[in-house]
Amino acid sequence: MRIALVTGAARGIGAATVRRLAEDGYAVLAVDWCAGPDATPYEMPTRDDLEAVVAPFEQAHAYAADVRDRAALEAAVAEAVKRWGRLDAVVAAAAVVSGGQALWETPDDQLDLLWDIDAKGVWNTAAATIPIMLTGPDPSGCRFIAVASASGSHGLFHLAAYTAVKHAVVGIAKGLAADLVGTGVTSVAVSPGATDTPMLRETAALYGDATVDDLVAHQMIRRTIEPEEIARCIAFCCSPAGAVLNGSVVHADGGFTG
Secondary structure, three states: OOEEEEEOOOOHHHHHHHHHHHHOOOEEEEEEOOOOOOOOOOOOOOHHHHHHHHOOOOOEEEEEOOOOOHHHHHHHHHHHHHHHOOOOEEEEOOOOOOOOEOHHHOOHHHHHHHHHHHHHHHHHHHHHHHHHHHOOOOHHHOEEEEEOOHHHOOOOOOEHHHHHHHHHHHHHHHHHHHHOOOOOOEEEEEEEOOEOOHHHHHHHHHOOOOOHHHHHOOEOOOOOEOHHHHHHHHHHHHOHHHHHHOOOEEEEOOOEOO
């Protein structure tokens, strides 16, 4: 049995990834900050939401931790190792979206929030998990997957801060792959397009009169991507066969054109 840790696990792509990996026979530690409806910049999931994701799976466990807190992530990793003795795959999916203004109008606190969760959160997740995989029983089978975005390769109108931090996520995944040369552990970024999640609806709301259909029009498949589709892509990246993607960006964006 392979062991995985997934952040941002209470809903959206993170939750779909937990379900996909559990259905594939992984034991999964599902991690989310469970900040609830009063969190900024928009309503976040609760502990009940996280528990509902893992409930159908005997070998899935909910764990509340904020990716901004490296010590909390290290405690989560310790919990996974205590339960299952190893760690084989890590999916850093925790993120928020914010924006709606030009770069020069974007408040510092908005940029700080995006940086701390979306970019530094991936950094912290890697820092907490990679040493465990390197010293585990099978480093050559270990995978680190950072969930980036189509905005990690494009500039998006009135989303300069989000665009910047998702470019940083791609850079973290690539830099990590370079640091892991020769170890067997691999790193890859997966960049989804407009996926049917609360984050997509929040993104549309940032533009005022825009709709989800307006966002979907930027990708050639001309429909929203289902979270389960991204989860299947991530599951391949987590697998032993996913080693061939090391250091790359998987553009799971339905042909996003910007």
